[in-house]
Amino acid sequence: MFTPPFKSMAVSLQFPLIFTILLLFISFCHSKHTFRPHALVLPVSKDASTHQYLTHIKQRTPLVSIKLVMDLGGLFLWVDCDQGYVSSSYFPAHCRSAPCSLAKANGCGECFSAPKPGCNNNTCGMFPANTVNGPATSGELAQDVVSVQSTNGKNPGPVVSVPHFIFTCGSTFLLEGLASGATGMAGLSKAKIGMPSLFAAAFSLHRKFAICLTSAPSGNGVIFFGNRPYLMQPNIDISTSLIYTPLLNNPVSTAPVYSQGDPSYEYFIGVKSILVNNKHISVNKSLLSIHSDGFGGTKISTVNPYTVLATSIYNALTGAFVKEASYLPRVASVAPFGFCFNSKNLGSTRVGPPVPSIDLVLHSKKVFWRIFGANSMVQVSDNVLCLGFVDGGLNPRTSIVIGGYQLEDNLLQFDLATSRLGFSSSLLFRQTTCSNFNFTSSV
Numbered sequence: 001m002f003t004p005p006f007k008s009m010a011v012s013l014q015f016p017l018i019f020t021i022l023l024l025f026i027s028f029c030h031s032k033h034t035f036r037p038h039a040l041v042l043p044v045s046k047d048a049s050t051h052q053y054l055t056h057i058k059q060r061t062p063l064v065s066i067k068l069v070m071d072l073g074g075l076f077l078w079v080d081c082d083q084g085y086v087s088s089s090y091f092p093a094h095c096r097s098a099p100c101s102l103a104k105a106n107g108c109g110e111c112f113s114a115p116k117p118g119c120n121n122n123t124c125g126m127f128p129a130n131t132v133n134g135p136a137t138s139g140e141l142a143q144d145v146v147s148v149q150s151t152n153g154k155n156p157g158p159v160v161s162v163p164h165f166i167f168t169c170g171s172t173f174l175l176e177g178l179a180s181g182a183t184g185m186a187g188l189s190k191a192k193i194g195m196p197s198l199f200a201a202a203f204s205l206h207r208k209f210a211i212c213l214t215s216a217p218s219g220n221g222v223i224f225f226g227n228r229p230y231l232m233q234p235n236i237d238i239s240t241s242l243i244y245t246p247l248l249n250n251p252v253s254t255a256p257v258y259s260q261g262d263p264s265y266e267y268f269i270g271v272k273s274i275l276v277n278n279k280h281i282s283v284n285k286s287l288l289s290i291h292s293d294g295f296g297g298t299k300i301s302t303v304n305p306y307t308v309l310a311t312s313i314y315n316a317l318t319g320a321f322v323k324e325a326s327y328l329p330r331v332a333s334v335a336p337f338g339f340c341f342n343s344k345n346l347g348s349t350r351v352g353p354p355v356p357s358i359d360l361v362l363h364s365k366k367v368f369w370r371i372f373g374a375n376s377m378v379q380v381s382d383n384v385l386c387l388g389f390v391d392g393g394l395n396p397r398t399s400i401v402i403g404g405y406q407l408e409d410n411l412l413q414f415d416l417a418t419s420r421l422g423f424s425s426s427l428l429f430r431q432t433t434c435s436n437f438n439f440t441s442s443v
């Protein structure tokens with residue numbers, strides 16, 4: 001007679017238990033797959049012979065580690081698909097599919113050899129380019145698994161994967177002139193298929209990324225995707241007290257191959273004047289603004305090892321520097337530099353050799369990027385220091401290209417959502433460097 005109530009009691013007791021176990025199980029599986037990182041981290045080293053900055057990611061199925069030349073202004077990730085691209089998760093972008101429209105890739109390609117990664121019919125294509133020394137080609141747009149480490153800002157955390165990360169297939173001949181072992185380039189442009197936007201979209205990260213390049217020959221600098229903190233040993237958050245300036249648009253593409261009407265997806269800032277030892281140098285203001293034909297202005301680049309200046313700016317800067325540094329004995333110049341000095345009795349400071357400061361004055365007189373000796377002087381041999389700027393010719397496309405050496409041991413944060421650059425100036429003042437991120441995983 002008690003059966004029905006007992007039964008129903010048993011059910012009502014058992015159900016929550018099973019339900020809870022089930023829930024636990026589901027949430028366990030769920031959390032494994034949907035751990036949502038706050039930020040991602042990639043190491044960046046400097047290649048001693050080419051002065052290129054190298055990073056690596058894991059891609060494909062099974063995953064392989066690929067070495068890439070970092071290209072801050074590069075439109076997208078491209079890798080060589082001609083040689084050794086084996087992956088069961090490779091997926092060509094079919095014409096008019098979502099990746100093609102995100103990439104603004106019009107047209108529809110055919111390939112007249114055996115199908116393989118980089119060679120499929122009815123796919124859209126892009127123009128992967130070796131931005132170090134020029135060659136470009138056409139290549140299939142594609143998707144594959146990319147796997148990187150997440151971070152809490154202090155250590156690397158769990159590895160996370162993007163199952164369909166968009167990239168372009170390049171060819172082996174594009175690798176010529178890239179650092180040994182590199183099989184492609186990591187394009188960090190502000191385009192929607194630039195790596196920062198793809199990572200941000202995949203994990204709903206803040207649309208920000210930061211670079212901190214190291215000067216240490218055997219150290220690792222870092223790229224962070226996502227928001228701060230960015231912590232360097234000994235526990236210094238280098239993202240505090242940044243100085244901000246707007247990122248500017250250039251209406252005409254600066255890529256090696258582009259379609260009429262494409263804007264530039266590189267990072268331009270508004271240098272308004274230049275000071276050497278707090279004194280203005282005379283520069284043609286017209287060279288400093290970005291014109292409607294895309295000429296002029298100032299961009300930041302990691303494929304130029306040193307800052308490149310239009311000849312008239314170069315002459316004004318080096319002339320003022322030599323005058324202000326008259327205490328430094330000149331010695332024969334060492335290419336690519338035009339001004340070298342005997343540094344024997346020079347001594348040093350926390351921020352490098354004691355030489356006149358160089359300020360890039362930005363959107364307001366109060367906002368400037370100060371370049372100290374550590375970023376202006378290059379040690380080319382014992383006792384010989386050269387001013388690390390090079391002459392870019394009379395009428396270059398971009399008047400000032402701030403190159404890698406001037407970026408080392410500085411934090412630069414690019415905020416794509418608000419179009420602004422945050423920069424730290426030399427971290428050496430704060431007694432840390434870009435090679436002080438703790439790459440020991442916390443998991």
Ligand SMILES: *[C@@H]1O[C@H](CO)[C@@H](O)[C@H](O)[C@H]1NC(C)=O
Binds near residue numbers: 110111113119
């Ligand atoms: C693409 O289609 C053409 C015929 O239109 C064919 O000859 C070729 O083998 C195909 N290529 C691939 C990679 O399937």
Ligand SMILES: *[C@@H]1O[C@H](CO)[C@@H](O)[C@H](O)[C@H]1NC(C)=O
Binds near residue numbers: 284287
């Ligand atoms: C300044 O630069 C512009 C190019 O942007 C050039 O057309 C002009 O002649 C230059 N002015 C002087 C005084 O050199």
Ligand SMILES: *[C@@H]1O[C@H](CO)[C@@H](O)[C@H](O)[C@H]1NC(C)=O
Binds near residue numbers: 155233
């Ligand atoms: C680096 O991080 C690891 C993992 O959290 C920690 O055990 C180690 O002490 C850290 N190293 C330094 C020098 O702080």
